[in-house]
Amino acid sequence: MNDKISTGWKNDKKYNEWIKSLKEKFRQVQLKAAVKVNSELLNFYWELGKEIADKQKEVKWGDKFLERLSKDLMNEFPEVKGFSLRNLKYIRQWYLFWSNIEEIGQQAVAQFRDKKVQQAVALITQIPWGHNLVIITKCKNSEEALFYVQKTIENSWSRSVLTHQIESGLYERAGKSITNFDKTLPKPQSDLAKEMLKDPYCFDFLAVRENYTEKELENDLLTNLTKFLLELGAGFSFLGRQYKIEVGEEEFYIDLLFYHVKLHCYIVVELKTGRFKPEYAGKLNFYISAVDSLFKTEKDNPTIGILICKEKDKTIVEYSLRDISKPIGVSEYKITRELPEELKSSLPDIKDIEASLNEVKEEKSDE
Structure with a gap:
């Protein structure tokens, strides 16, 4: 991406006004956090993810913009771990994952999709952020993801139990x-x-x-x-x-x-x-x-x-x-008796074994 386009936000008045309003929004969230920590924080993350996605799409701000955003927010709220560059990328990914819900088999009309997204947000803000990350990084689509969100709420799964259920293919x-x-x-x-x-x-x-x-x-x-x-x-x-x-x-x-x-x-x-x-x-x-x-x-x-x-x-x-x-x-x-991944990676590939056997045959034929 052209440096002038990707770094145009640095002295941008709009960016400075936006970051100021963002800081104020988060202060308001902190006041409510003692009562509704998880849902308030995740609702804030949702709005933040939306604004990041919108601004990168409309203003063509690149990922360096996220580095600047992370530094600005962490300087203002040093005790908050959620504003690391890595987490900001997760917030954007999380928003994009759920905001692109479509009906299986057909393109959803905007009004119906928006309703589905609102329903999804009402659910995903009921489970911890760590659970949300496990779900969006391990699930193939929103239907499967919603299944695990609902099961987590119903059964109060820990993150390790949720991970196990996804990896064991409970949805299927x-x-x-x-x-x-x-x-x-x-x-x-x-x-x-x-x-x-x-x-x-x-x-x-x-x-x-x-x-x-x-x-x-x-x-x-x-x-x-x-x-x-x-x-x-x-x-x-x-x-x-x-x-x-x-x-x-x-x-x-x-x-x-x-x-x-x-x-x-x-x-x-x-x-x-x-x-x-x-x-x-x-x-x-x-x-x-x-x-x-x-x-x-x-x-x-x-x-x-x-x-x-x-x-x-x-x-x-x-x-x-x-x-x-x-x-x-x-x-x-x-009952699947599979070798651990670390052992699998240390074993030779079948093609390598066949190649070695062919070399041995050729050496014997030359003798």
Whole structure:
């Protein structure tokens, strides 16, 4: 960019007037900060991001303008860390990310887009700035980002939990389980129950051997109960493993029994280390009926069953659940055994290995 254009702001009267008004705005924000620290600060960041984007677009101020802006604000407010050059760039990026919301499949009209942006701002100012940065730097689009904003508000996620959920692909997995909830549960419980399930479940925290049994899978999940509950999602309260129930004169054992405090119902979880079989649905249906009869009270909603298996055929699962009377969801689980990134980078590329082998062959043929 031409130096005259990019540095024209240095002695610009408009810039000096703007920076003066900006300082005054921030002083007003500081007065309110004791009551509404996060939302007031983020609303200020939003206006600041907008003004930075507008001025760089209209007046052609380059990034050196941000350096000057950072110095001016930090000199005036030395105790404030949010005016570093790096953070000012994040503020601009954050504003541009959310201000460009468009309808999927078609260009949004300006009025509708503005409404969507206002709705988004009302949400993103409810979560901390650090959470906002994680979301805009890790999410591909505004729809995915809004999903994580709403989940953060609903579940009060810490930044580390939010990061884990994004990196594990929760957006792509949530609500994807095959269920019969629409037929077996009343609304809105059916919608809430579908949203609760994931497909696949990510059990990367497990350290089971290669050919593990269902008992070993269950043992390792409970050894890592905190991580297991985090993967299941908010609301699951663990009641027991191999939970004994008595039906008639026989004893049966449920793999895992939970109570969901948000759905107000018992959750029966059955684990299978192999491919889904139709008979699994029948057995789970039996367990759900037993729990409804033995434990459910008038205050509880219908018990839900979750079958988590290694693999499944969608059509076979759908046929198996079609005439089942109890609410059941079927999901897969994944255990990814990948090398850490630092080790991956130290390994030779497959092309390098092939080249080395070819060199060895050529040397032998020359001997």
